[in-house]
Amino acid sequence: MANHIIISLIFVALSSGLLAFAFEPSPLQDFCVADSTSSARVNGLVCKHPASVVADDFFFSGLHVPENTSNPNGSRVTPVTVAQLPGLNSLGISMVRVDYAPWGINPPHTHPRATEILTVIEGSLQVGFVTSNPDNNLITRTINKGDVFVFPMGLVHFQRNVGTGNAVAIAALSSQNPGVITIANTVFGSNPSVSGDILAKAFQVDKSVVDQLQTKF
Numbered sequence: 001m002a003n004h005i006i007i008s009l010i011f012v013a014l015s016s017g018l019l020a021f022a023f024e025p026s027p028l029q030d031f032c033v034a035d036s037t038s039s040a041r042v043n044g045l046v047c048k049h050p051a052s053v054v055a056d057d058f059f060f061s062g063l064h065v066p067e068n069t070s071n072p073n074g075s076r077v078t079p080v081t082v083a084q085l086p087g088l089n090s091l092g093i094s095m096v097r098v099d100y101a102p103w104g105i106n107p108p109h110t111h112p113r114a115t116e117i118l119t120v121i122e123g124s125l126q127v128g129f130v131t132s133n134p135d136n137n138l139i140t141r142t143i144n145k146g147d148v149f150v151f152p153m154g155l156v157h158f159q160r161n162v163g164t165g166n167a168v169a170i171a172a173l174s175s176q177n178p179g180v181i182t183i184a185n186t187v188f189g190s191n192p193s194v195s196g197d198i199l200a201k202a203f204q205v206d207k208s209v210v211d212q213l214q215t216k217f
Contacts, residue, residue, distance in 0.1 A: 027090050033057045034086035044177075045082060045089050058087035063097045063170070074104025074161070081177055088176040095172045100125070100161035107182055108158045114178030115153040116171050120145050123167025129157035156183060189217025 033053045034045035048057070060080050067076035078097040082088045094114075098106055100123065108130075118127065120143055127149045128140030142162060143149050151157040153174070161167040187199065193214055200207040 032090040034089035060085045067099045069101040074101035075106045098169045100167040104161045106159040109182040111178040114173035114175040116151040118171040119148045121168040123163040126160040129155045188213045
């Protein structure tokens with residue numbers, strides 16, 4: 001399985017790099033390792049001085065480790081973005097490992113700043129995304145070990161493990177900080193809460209239904 005993961009990492013990294021060219025500005029220097037200690041506010045993260053950059057700024061270990069999926073969704077995402085790997089800053093690329101329990105889901109969500117390309121390492125997944133208004137077409141299919149699927153930037157998408165055992169996927173994203181907006185958490189778990197009257201009208205349900213959903217997030 002380790003060999004499959006290594007091959008997949010190379011594939012998705014190269015693929016996402018091509019996608020990144022379309023959406024991220026080209027770097028103006030060899031690298032811009034993120035300086036997490038700086039208080040300066042910029043569109044991205046401030047660069048460390050090149051003289052203080054070390055090899056570990058470009059290194060992350062852990063994507064070979066299965067994560068605990070004992071949660072209501074039955075999945076766990078292990079991110080490798082600029083927050084975990086400062087050398088990604090300004091390079092327009094990141095990746096994640098997703099572990100799924102049997103019938104676990106990565107619930108409907110969007111990445112506001114990235115296209116995602118995903119490959120299955122183990123198991124079988126139902127994957128899909130929904131096109132924008134007014135059509136709202138569902139594009140979905142089942143993919144298996146070694147298969148690849150693309151989720152266009154900004155569109156709501158999901159995955160579900162449809163096998164009897166655990167599943168694993170590796171995905172690359174065309175931003176060092178792709179962001180994630182989980183639909184249910186955002187709508188029903190905002191702080192402060194969106195008015196129940198607004199959500200009841202938007203979803204065309206009784207306010208008591210909204211009240212119940214908001215207690216879960």
